[in-house]
Amino acid sequence: MGKFKISGKWLLGIGYPQGPAISVAMTVINMHYKYSSEAEVKVLLQQVLESPDQFLDHEYLDKVAVKLHKEEAPERKEAELLADAVPYHTYGASFIDEGTKKQMDSAMRLPVAVAGALMADAHQGYGLPIGGVLATENSIIPYGVGVDIGCRMCLSILDLPANVLDGQVEKFKKELGKNTVFGVGGELDIEKDDPVLERKEFMEIPFLRRLKDKAVAQLGTSGSGNHFVEWGLIDIVAADNEWNLAPGRYVALLSHSGSRGIGGQIASEYTRLARELCPLPSPVQHLAYLDLNSEAGQEYWLAMNLAGDYASACHHLIHKRLIRAVGGNLLARVENHHNFAWKEMYEGREVIVHRKGATPAGKGVLGIIPGSMTAPGFIVRGRGEEQSLSSASHGAGRQMSRSAAMKSITGHDMRNVLKEHGVTLIGGGLDEAPMAYKDINTVMAAQQELVDILGRFTPKIVRMADPGQSED
Template sequence: MNEFPVPLPGAHTDTLMWANPEEVEPAALEQLRNISRLPWIEKLRVMPDVHLGKGATVGSVLAMRDAVSPSAVGVDIGCGMAAVQTSLMLEDLPDSLKSLRSSIEEVVPVGFNAHNGTADVLHSDEALRREATRLFSAFSTLRAPNISDRESRVHTQCGSLGSGNHFIEVCADDESQIWLMLHSGSRNIGKEIAERHIATAKTLEHNLDLPDRDLAVFLAGTAEMEAYLNDLYWAQDYARLNRATMMALVKSALRRHFPSVHFGSEVQCHHNYVAQETYGDLEVIVTRKGAIRAGRGDLGLIPGSMGTGSYVVRGLGNEQGLCSASHGAGRRMSRNAAKRAFTTDDLAEQTAGVECRKDRGVLDEIPGAYKDLRTVIEAQSTGRSPLVEVTAHLRTLLCVKG
């Protein structure tokens, strides 16, 4: 049984880890120490999927008083997961899922592709139409510099996957029930918003002496922080709408093959986002970068990599862990290192039995580039201070990548 959490050696503030410091890359540990030196930090929590990030570490949860660091959210604002259980059973599926993968790829643009105009489902689905109308109409309220010429992309990219570690999957749980799952965020607009505000933060006088300028913060009560939060909350909602739109499209693709299929309630969770929360009498701004909220009863999704499956979890409301949990398995090597270390033959071997791309274009997403998901789950679901309980394990059957 694990003994997590453990303190981070050399930290300057209240920092606890659900990971063994000896197994974390030295650069990530130093990055965490830099975060702990920020004068506005009240608590820092480190999830078991921790690894080096830009500015702030992936797998970190920061509780700050009267300040927020855009890099502690990341540039894919609102990135997260969505999943839904279907009425299908494993035995309902054909031996080959290649046709189903093609159907999904026909309706959901992947990589740098986008819709030709606005996705049809944003007109035909009343709930999605209302939310899209609200968000598209609010685009003019965004305050990031020089952002107005990105408006058309907001329309065409809504309901698109992107690339990198984003994916769409068909999975089976331990009872052979079929699930749909996907991972994506706020697409290019979230990145543009984040990068513009990070650039602004770096120019502010109170950030000039930070241990790492990439950790620049906005302070409460300032126009700069008000502008950032305005844009960030919009981007978080856009990311959620993007996932909901994609899920509607994937459902439509599945119905083409199984007309009588029906679906349960969707699970949605951000893992790059900001929330204002209270712990005891401590009111803080919490940023989760590569971490999900795991309040008591919250349902969350923790994916692995191509072919390694995912977990549906329920939060335990562990306030010691700032009601958080990991967002996935976490990388154990960089993308470039993965391309050097593995071949397409390795990729085919490690994704055996999964209907997916097996070419060099997704080699950096090979399962061997990621930490062992079962170990990551065990670190936060057992021991003296667990963060979540597992409600379902999902085995990957089909994976669409950008």
Template sequence: MPTPTYELLEVPGGKPIKLWTHGVPVEPEARAQLIATAKMPFIFKHLAVMPDVHLGKGSTIGSVVPTVGAIIPAAVGVDIGCGMIAACTSLTAADLPDNLGRLRSAIEKAVPHGRSFGRNKRDTGAWDNVPGSAEHAWRALAGRFKAITDKYPRLEKTNNRQHLGTLGTGNHFIEVCLDEANRVWFMLHSGSRGVGNAIGCLFIELAQADMRQHIANLPHRDLAYLEEGSRHFADYVEAVGWAQDFARQNRALMMHAVIGAARQVIAKPFDAELEAVNCHHNYVQKEWHFGREVLVTRKGAVSAQKGELGIIPGSMGAKSFIVRGLGNEESFCSCSHGAGRVMSRTQAKKLFTVADQIRATVHVECRKDADVIDEIPMAYKDIDRVMEAQRELVEVVHTLRQVVCVKG
């Protein structure tokens, strides 16, 4: 028998934890959080931990949580359906304009991004006038959303329709990349935006309220769960499924806008979907594993069924990868969703300067200011080590390097 590539952590009173983390750091706080989750009574078989693992709110980012008969809403999180989309084009590096700033500017104008506050000021991260493409996509989602809001009216007054086709903030991004053959790819990262956040927050609150008598016995209040058969369980499954569909459509709309923006700047006609991938990495769904149907929550993890394509982005200024799943059942057919942070955003802003950011992203057309220092590459794990640690989970199909990056 070959030596497994994972570390096995036995948990007294809980299920084992299998960590694909050889050669990458795992903070003690993340281990403690994983152990707490492994002690929940409905965990199926074991937790699977990806090499980008780090401490998260509610549940550990970079973990795969299989359950039977219950879901932990905080494990799914509030960025429901967050994920990646990538499209390979017929363009090559030589077809890009000499001034990549023009391309970045065109993308920034085409896709609302970031967030702005102020009395009587429009939020720059939302649509002021929703375009026809987003209206059309919203009509396909609106009926199911009404069924949800009829039961939970507070979700109606959220950023929903006006966020469809918008990027968001934080680590959400749009990139223009080159692969090993110098072909141009467009790639972006986003999720279900304001409405998904509201759905996540609501059901985390409901789970905690339903468990009010028992919450003191939980390892952490964010491990409050919804039991299968209960009203809130069924309603959560309905709402989270809708939010995941919203997220997938959100990414598709933005990709269409990015391609349109590029066509305004690049004179040469091009095909834009020679290869295309659209995958979640914060979600829950029913799957078949080890002979039975289970609920699989991937909190910062990507499905890697045998032959399935996925996306593992590096940090701002590092490499990214298009991968093919190897169908490793021990990981519940999963892989990492990125490089994974090695420090908090606050720590990064204290430790690094704008000059550091400029040096780290010298080869990328992107923002280089104080507001993006928390996304500096050094705040993340080494993506090469992350990929090495999961060599039995995925194989690399394409290696991408960024040349343009738009941050929210």
């Protein structure tokens, strides 16, 4: 198709009625006729519009014909949910609200549900709760992964003396502000040649091709909301650690962010497609799924993995710039996704494990579980507990919604808490105040059987998006 891109406006222009036929036609043409010319596509779609009944058995265009010929080809029927929810284990059940549990119960009634678990930091989200883990049979749920695909933790341990943060606060604060970009539409204007930008998916998948320029512009930047980059101190408490570091205190850099604008647009596009192909009852409509044997399912899988690798590349660029700026050298690094899906084995069969706000905790797998801007975070080693689907919490979890935090917490309250803990904050809003989060120590106590603690991170200088910025 060259530079020609099918759009809703273009379809209206050739006579297509306003309605679902337009979005379906856009998906089918961009997926199956990407090398056809505009003239060829126009002729083909006009033929379908004039005689939809002649295309009801077509390999690709049947989906468009169905939408144009509802009398003879009714809408797809909603998939029937299981009569009873598949049993799942809950960690920290005493401090998880009933709405979150009900949301998880609904997810466990999906016809493709195999197993699940609810982490101790869980709270309500869209579709699957934040802190929800869901294993499915050969299917992928875009909203089970989440909007911020590959949202990720990355911690770098440096060779700098531990007292440098106290002695050079202004320097570290300056470099943190200078070398990070946060928020909606944030871009970094430097030369970028990361291998992730040369991935074939950007050329082979039409939808991703349109996101390439955004990916280049936003590489090395951070999101808004609860995303951060911070300097702090890490206390290594395990002598048998994977990096052969002596137990003790080190300077560390910790970041939390995801796949930026491209992840959000991938999630939106493929959730729309999933809901078109897999109608579900209203309570679980956000959990529409794609069969992994289908072209759409395979395409989302590739796009998701690209977004995850892109998120990782963003963190690595941030860390590289900051470590160089303060004259440090890297001793060790720990990182992990916590909004992603993996192919894993469960009870002898392969399943797709969705972790929406949950840390992978397979046996021997390392990860980071942060607290808040004043609470400690932890380097953990997974114990591979099967009933948790080898998962752990991805943080402390919210105990107060953003709107509730804004109404009940004052700037004075927040400044006092920051001062009490010796934390310097750049940006950040009241919706991210430490008081809006659960007690991380309580959460960690509820999952002792899931992970072992190797190190404890204490935040010192925290950078977040400026108040008022929302997720991209």
